[in-house]
Amino acid sequence: MAAEQQTSRFKRRKMVPADDVDRKNPYLAHMYNDNESQHDSGVSLSDAASLNGHPNGNGSNGSAMKRHATTMKQAQTAEDGPHNYFKPAAQLSDRYFGILKTRRGLPVHAQRQEFLDMYQKTQILVFVGETGSGKTTQIPQFVLFDDLPQSQAKMVACTQPRRVAAMSVAQRVAQEMDVTLGEEVGYSIRFEDMTSPKTILKYMTDGMLLREAMNDHNLTRYSTIILDEAHERTLATDILMGLLKEVVTRRPDLKLIIMSATLDAQKFQKYFMNAPLLAVPGRTHPVEIFYTPEPERDYVEAALRTVLQIHATEPEGDILLFLTGEEEIEDACRKIRLESDDMIREADAGPLEVYPLYGSLPPAQQQKIFSAAPAPFKTGGRPGRKCIVSTNIAETSLTIDGIVYVVDPGFSKQKVYNPRIRVESLLVSPISKASAQQRAGRAGRTRPGKCFRLYTEGAFKKELIDQSYPEILRSNLASTVLELKKLGIDDLVHFDLMDPPAPETLMRALEELNYLACLDDEGELTALGKLASDFPLDPALAVMLISSPEFYCSNEILSLTSLLSVPQVFVRPAAARKRADEMKELFTHTDGDHLTMLNVYHAFKSPSAQDNPKQWCHDHFLSYRALQQADNVRLQLKRIMEREEVELVSTPFEDKKYYENIRRALVAGFFMQVAKRESSGKTYVTVKDEQSVLLHPSTVLGQDSEWVVYNEFVLTSKNYIRTVTAVKPEWLLEISPTYYNVEEFRKGEVKSSLMKVRDRANRRAAVAPAGRR
DNA sequence: GCTAAGATC
Numbered sequence: 097m098a099a100e101q102q103t104s105r106f107k108r109r110k111m112v113p114a115d116d117v118d119r120k121n122p123y124l125a126h127m128y129n130d131n132e133s134q135h136d137s138g139v140s141l142s143d144a145a146s147l148n149g150h151p152n153g154n155g156s157n158g159s160a161m162k163r164h165a166t167t168m169k170q171a172q173t174a175e176d177g178p179h180n181y182f183k184p185a186a187q188l189s190d191r192y193f194g195i196l197k198t199r200r201g202l203p204v205h206a207q208r209q210e211f212l213d214m215y216q217k218t219q220i221l222v223f224v225g226e227t228g229s230g231k232t233t234q235i236p237q238f239v240l241f242d243d244l245p246q247s248q249a250k251m252v253a254c255t256q257p258r259r260v261a262a263m264s265v266a267q268r269v270a271q272e273m274d275v276t277l278g279e280e281v282g283y284s285i286r287f288e289d290m291t292s293p294k295t296i297l298k299y300m301t302d303g304m305l306l307r308e309a310m311n312d313h314n315l316t317r318y319s320t321i322i323l324d325e326a327h328e329r330t331l332a333t334d335i336l337m338g339l340l341k342e343v344v345t346r347r348p349d350l351k352l353i354i355m356s357a358t359l360d361a362q363k364f365q366k367y368f369m370n371a372p373l374l375a376v377p378g379r380t381h382p383v384e385i386f387y388t389p390e391p392e393r394d395y396v397e398a399a400l401r402t403v404l405q406i407h408a409t410e411p412e413g414d415i416l417l418f419l420t421g422e423e424e425i426e427d428a429c430r431k432i433r434l435e436s437d438d439m440i441r442e443a444d445a446g447p448l449e450v451y452p453l454y455g456s457l458p459p460a461q462q463q464k465i466f467s468a469a470p471a472p473f474k475t476g477g478r479p480g481r482k483c484i485v486s487t488n489i490a491e492t493s494l495t496i497d498g499i500v501y502v503v504d505p506g507f508s509k510q511k512v513y514n515p516r517i518r519v520e521s522l523l524v525s526p527i528s529k530a531s532a533q534q535r536a537g538r539a540g541r542t543r544p545g546k547c548f549r550l551y552t553e554g555a556f557k558k559e560l561i562d563q564s565y566p567e568i569l570r571s572n573l574a575s576t577v578l579e580l581k582k583l584g585i586d587d588l589v590h591f592d593l594m595d596p597p598a599p600e601t602l603m604r605a606l607e608e609l610n611y612l613a614c615l616d617d618e619g620e621l622t623a624l625g626k627l628a629s630d631f632p633l634d635p636a637l638a639v640m641l642i643s644s645p646e647f648y649c650s651n652e653i654l655s656l657t658s659l660l661s662v663p664q665v666f667v668r669p670a671a672a673r674k675r676a677d678e679m680k681e682l683f684t685h686t687d688g689d690h691l692t693m694l695n696v697y698h699a700f701k702s703p704s705a706q707d708n709p710k711q712w713c714h715d716h717f718l719s720y721r722a723l724q725q726a727d728n729v730r731l732q733l734k735r736i737m738e739r740e741e742v743e744l745v746s747t748p749f750e751d752k753k754y755y756e757n758i759r760r761a762l763v764a765g766f767f768m769q770v771a772k773r774e775s776s777g778k779t780y781v782t783v784k785d786e787q788s789v790l791l792h793p794s795t796v797l798g799q800d801s802e803w804v805v806y807n808e809f810v811l812t813s814k815n816y817i818r819t820v821t822a823v824k825p826e827w828l829l830e831i832s833p834t835y836y837n838v839e840e841f842r843k844g845e846v847k848s849s850l851m852k853v854r855d856r857a858n859r860r861a862a863v864a865p866a867g868r869r
Numbered sequence: 870g871c872t873a874a875g876a877t878c
Contacts, residue, residue, distance in 0.1 A: 257875065257876075258874090286878080301875095301876065301877080302876075306876095307877060311878085330875075330876075420872080420873075422872060422873085423871085454873075455875080456873085488874075492875090493874075508873075508874095510873080511873080511874090579877095631877090632878070661877090732878070735878080736878070792870090792871065793871050794871055812872060814870095818871085
């Protein structure tokens, strides 16, 4: 059978099981050569009791524990109950003891004493724990029993890159500690603060901790801060690391734990003044890796072929295929379904259920990936299985049990930033070795699995970089620089980041903030800049919002800002493009996409739509989720505006300047994102950078607008500007004279055109009576 | 002729 042959084209390669790796792990050297026996005996209960008093003032159970001098034995005694150590009045439940037994079987538990020894000795600790080690749930609890934050009226914080992780881990740990979620154990994410004055352990997003740091530079509420998943190197984690590196010197009482997957632990150690490192093995099943002997020309085609081969020839087990984006995924799903139907008819294959998975999929659709694989057509027949075709959301954010086969073509969409043309865009790029490993690991969650890499072993070794570049090296840093200024970091150039961005990127950010008048010419934060940093928004959006009362439309700009900070509100399913476009026309404002979006929002908030908003959105091909989210953001921003006394005003809808005012306010924030149509008629050129661009095909704007502001630059098959609205050149000169200092423009169509406009305006001004202007 | 995913007092 052809499929059989093709499978054997994969070169077999045995992957070493995680445990073996760890035995040979040089980071673990310290485990085997020193004084671990000294703690083995532990402190006897009576010894412990003679130490300091119980921090709760209640020694009802466990032994008295001295802060930063406790032992594993003491903690375990306390955990063994019968009373809840952190809630002395409460008796521990049966469920608690059930979970406790499981917890004590986790790999981290075997090294609890070792962890305590290191934690007590050092201010900063790097902790490496692989998947399945239990680090995220257990380490914070180990810390609690030694740090005793309640005795200092402080908390232990544990950051996560994702909201869902912060929520679900907090939920789990509250159960493990037999407390109510939101009391002793809570979480804090945007739009939801699930903590109380009782809280001693708080899981939170890294962005949330960063926001807190802006108002409390020393993070005084915390006695220990744990940065989890630090290897993901999110922008917020990177900045927190730089910040905390300074905070620890100002606050000798603060302890810091950096938790990461193994790969670059030494880098963290080095960065944190050679902090000691503790490594704990994970618990996963071995995954066999296969490579293609030759490079594949068309990775999608190769991926489909591989999936079908697995279905035809491999034993029972579900398949996970990684592709790069929505359209590619939907297309692949369609093709796999077609082919598998043929296989069922012609080759007696088992049933195959195919599910797409990507972030913008409605939650109900996302949930489907967890449904059980289909049963064989008849008992004893060929196994049924499910195949999930996913973006890299399945690499870190979503874990699907039951996956035995992973197909990895080796690509993902990644953000790249080019400071020269100031364009952030998404490009399909090769993944890193670390990502490839993470993907392979998805096959070994429940039992031994196989991973088919659609590239050669040579390519894996030589062409893939070890780690993806951290986000800070791939982003426009305007909002980061503003945050750093607000964090009290004056000297950005010498701020010690783990991977300092290119000087050009920093310069661009400073320049942009200076044009936005958030920083003065000395680089100091202005009043506007301070105010802008209070909003969880990109600087351009924040400035637009803050300026909008001057244009009598802050209510409208508030709505628009919210809409621009959430995913696309227009839905356009491949099967109903025409109807979707017709529906969009109902909202179209011919002057631009911004105004069209605003029309959508107003319609959404109208009583007739609010009657059954979900249905209404469905009928009008709009994303209910996005609009709801926009509503949420709007409320949050509105509260900040009220607090900061930014006026909320509107131009009456009947006023003929209603839309014009909104368009002018757009210019106040986005004057740097303006393009002019070239005389040739089809293409546009961005001002100053002179990039040749096209209007994105989704725009409502015709080709008749000479000047437009755009919300984003997307670099896909061509250079597009997306979400565009027509503006008048005289507004540019009037609203942002510093940026539109025409003399400084490079010679060209933009310059000559703006000069004409300026001269016309000047003539008019000269003629007009002084009092009239 | 449209292409990620995660985050923000």
